[in-house]
Amino acid sequence: MLAALTALAISLLAGPLVIRKLTAYKIGQARAQRRPPIAPHQGCTPTMGGALVLLSILTATLLWTDLSNRFVWAVLVVTFGFGAIGWVDDYRKVVKNNPKGLSAKAKFFWQSLIGLAAAVYLAFAVSASGSGQILELSRPGWRAVSPSPSRPRPT
Numbered sequence: 001m002l003a004a005l006t007a008l009a010i011s012l013l014a015g016p017l018v019i020r021k022l023t024a025y026k027i028g029q030a031r032a033q034r035r036p037p038i039a040p041h042q043g044c045t046p047t048m049g050g051a052l053v054l055l056s057i058l059t060a061t062l063l064w065t066d067l068s069n070r071f072v073w074a075v076l077v078v079t080f081g082f083g084a085i086g087w088v089d090d091y092r093k094v095v096k097n098n099p100k101g102l103s104a105k106a107k108f109f110w111q112s113l114i115g116l117a118a119a120v121y122l123a124f125a126v127s128a129s130g131s132g133q134i135l136e137l138s139r140p141g142w143r144a145v146s147p148s149p150s151r152p153r154p155t
Contacts, residue, residue, distance in 0.1 A: 003064035007056040018052045048094075054079070070125055071118045074118055081114040 057079060065072045089101040 003060040007060040008057055010056040011052060014055070015052060018049075022048055046089050048087070050083055050090075054083045070129055071122070074125070078114055078118045082111065085110050085114075095126060 058076075061072065061076060067073075085107060087104065089107065092098045093101040
């Protein structure tokens with residue numbers, strides 16, 4: 001809960017500054033001419049906004065999680081891998097002046113590759129831990145609850 005509140009606070013506090021900086025550097029994507037303007041005063045759609053989200057997530061993670069937990073690192077790698085895909089897409093749109101950015105096929109390929117690599121890692125990480133448990137639920141102050149075939153279920 002503290003990590004979520006920290007990430008929210010960082011986003012709310014740093015958001016206006018990041019938006020002003022991106023606007024000052026003219027980092028944005030021109031609105032497509034074929035679309036009707038939702039808000040006519042908006043000349044371009046800001047890009048690179050994912051950087052603010054990633055900064056918030058990284059800061060909250062470094063402050064509030066157990067960094068020795070390999071599953072935390074797996075989540076961070078997937079999150080920042082997807083963030084890298086978004087960055088490449090925005091880079092191509094803004095710097096290379098390519099309004100389409102990264103193709104849908106390329107996005108799908110890289111997202112699938114990252115997801116598959118994470119799934120394989122998690123499958124082997126769970127089996128290597130020796131517990132054989134894929135799912136374990138716990139709340140502070142409660143005992144851990146894990147579905148296990150060796151334990152009889154209460155009736």
